[in-house]
Amino acid sequence: MTQNAQKNAQDLWASVDTYVSGMLAPEDEALAGALAASDEAGLPQIAVAASQGKLLQLLARIHGARSILEIGTLGGYSTIWLARALPEGGRLISLEYNPENADVARGSLARAGLDKVAEVRTGAALDTLPVLEAEGAGPFDLFFFDADKVNNPRYVEWALKLGRPGSVVVVDNVVRGGAVLDADSDDPAVRGTRELFELVAREPRLDATVLQTVGVKGYDGLLVARVVS
Secondary structure, three states, rough: OOOOHHHHHHHHHHHHHHHHHHHOOOOOOOHHHHHHHHOOOOOOOOOOOOHHHHHHHHHHHHHHHOOEEEEEOOOOHHHHHHOOOOOOOOOEEEEEOOOHHHHHHHHHHHOOOOOOEEEEEEEEEEHHHHHHHHHOOOOOOOOOOOOOOOHHHHHHHHHHHOOOOOOOEEEOOOHHHHHHHOOOOOOOOHHHHHHHHHHHHHHEEEEEEEEEEEEEEEEEEEEEEEEEE
16 A cells, blocks of 8 residues: 555544444543643553444443453543443552553543542553552453553453453454564564464453554554453
8 A cells, every 4th residue: 555545544543433423422521621631641552443432332331340450541432432331339449660650541531420430540550450469359351452552462461360251351452554464573562462463362261353444543453352261
């Protein structure tokens, strides 16, 4: 595909995504405010698209999730989508490495009226996950991982520890514009993603597939898995 054709394709994907989101996943003041607060704080513009946030929310509602664990809070945009799916008495814990990002997210969750539902914990997730286990925080009904791609295999291993049969695991950014095909890549994110695929493929306790996505965020994809035992 030529560079011009790629640009035309991206423009089309973005236009369709904007249309779909406007019709079926419109942002209210809290969601728009979360993005604005993230921009004001200088956070990278890597939050999920509105249509993807709505998909996460629908997955949580269809599954009847009462407890959600998110890794990678950023500014709290996806956290708001997920927390709104919870029934009364539900809870969400989100793990964020960067304390400045976590502060932005906490403010956005408070403005959305979700600060009593969603808790943001700061620190390296691989340090915090054993703490959650020791606290007896699980089992979680749904996991959403959108953080450092190198550690995605470890996060999925933790989902098996903190989940239950029937738990749903969603991992973002697993296609990486097609770069996942490159077995010789020296990109740590690609190598981590390929390790993730290998882990899930050989793990009998997981049943999974990948949904390729295009839109305002470009070409990527989501891995969706169910814990079967």
